[in-house]
Amino acid sequence: MRCLLGSAFIDRVPRDHTQSASAFRRRRIVAAVTLVVGAVLLGVSLSIRPGDALFYPMTLAVAATWVAGALLSGPLHLGRIPFRGTLRRPVATPIITGLLAGAVFVAGALIVREIPPLRAYTDDVLDHARYGSIVLITIVTLANGAAEELFFRGALFAAIGRRLPVTISTAVYAIVTVATGNPMLVFAAVLLGVILGLQRRASGGVLAPVLTHVTWSTVMLFALPPLIAN
Numbered sequence: 001m002r003c004l005l006g007s008a009f010i011d012r013v014p015r016d017h018t019q020s021a022s023a024f025r026r027r028r029i030v031a032a033v034t035l036v037v038g039a040v041l042l043g044v045s046l047s048i049r050p051g052d053a054l055f056y057p058m059t060l061a062v063a064a065t066w067v068a069g070a071l072l073s074g075p076l077h078l079g080r081i082p083f084r085g086t087l088r089r090p091v092a093t094p095i096i097t098g099l100l101a102g103a104v105f106v107a108g109a110l111i112v113r114e115i116p117p118l119r120a121y122t123d124d125v126l127d128h129a130r131y132g133s134i135v136l137i138t139i140v141t142l143a144n145g146a147a148e149e150l151f152f153r154g155a156l157f158a159a160i161g162r163r164l165p166v167t168i169s170t171a172v173y174a175i176v177t178v179a180t181g182n183p184m185l186v187f188a189a190v191l192l193g194v195i196l197g198l199q200r201r202a203s204g205g206v207l208a209p210v211l212t213h214v215t216w217s218t219v220m221l222f223a224l225p226p227l228i229a230n
Contacts, residue, residue, distance in 0.1 A: 013080050013087055013204055024159070027073040031159040034069025034151060035176060041065055043179035050127035059140040063147035070147075073155035079205020090208040094199060097208075098215025101195060105188070105216070106223050112184070113228045121184040126225050138221060145217040146210050148173075152193070153200040153209040166197035192216065 019027070045058040070076060080087040112118045129137050152173050160168045170193035177189040196209040 012202055013082065019074065019158075023074055024161075027155060027159040030069055030073040031151075031156050034065060034073075034155070035172065038062060038065045038069065038151070039176045039179040042176065043181065046125070046180045046182070051131035055128060055132065056136050056140055059144060063140070063143040066144075066147035066151035070150035070155040073159065076150065076154045077205040078207040079200070079203030081203050081208070090199070090203050091211065094208040094211035095215050097195065097199070098212040099219065101192065101212065101216045102219025102223065105220060106227065109224055109227050118184060119228060121182050122224070122228055124182060125185060126228060129221055129225050138218075141217050141221050142214050145213040149196065149206050149209040149213050153196050154206040157197070157200050166194065166201055169200075170194050170197050 041058065041062045045055065045062050048055045048058060078089060081090045081093065109122070112122055152169055156172060157165050157169045170190060173193040174186050174189045177186045180186075192213070196212060199208040199212060200206065202208075
């Protein structure tokens with residue numbers, strides 16, 4: 001178990017992802033601009049009335065912003081983790097991590113639904129899944145989960161540098177989520193951001209965070225609405 005946790009969250013694989021000073025400055029500028037645009041679009045998208053068809057293109061626009069910022073900022077890496085004496089792409093471990101994180105959040109939802117103010121904030125998010133097209137909701141949810149990781153654990157993480165990248169990227173992720181006006185989403189961003197940041201630091205790439213995020217998002221999308229029913 002220690003070996004598994006170490007390879008996924010603690011131990012860092014050897015890698016050479018250095019960049020020139022000019023490339024580093026460029027990455028930071030692109031990341032800053034993307035953060036502002038993405039935060040504004042995120043706030044607008046979640047302010048749209050549940051069931052309104054405008055929600056889907058706006059949410060996809062948010063995802064497109066994160067992806068564009070990630071690609072324009074500079075090279076991204078998939079990452080690797082140790083496995084039986086060699087290095088491999090992280091696949092099974094991050095998926096399992098996403099399932100476990102989802103289970104923890106589901107357990108927490110059993111408490112949240114008994115606290116009216118917190119339940120109301122959770123309902124605000126879940127209403128989009130309840131009153132919209134489940135197919136389209138699934139597409140935009142998974143697209144945004146993957147896009148966020150490409151940017152926050154990809155471009156932004158690399159733009160921070162070597163000092164406290166997990167802490168800083170998680171803090172920025174949470175601050176951007178404040179644009180939604182929903183404290184439950186901010187709380188989730190903090191908890192999830194730490195897990196994803198540790199995965200990024202350990203593996204040196206975005207594959208593990210992407211797989212964990214989309215797995216967690218899938219669990220949330222299908223488990224929470226019936227659990228926290230109106």
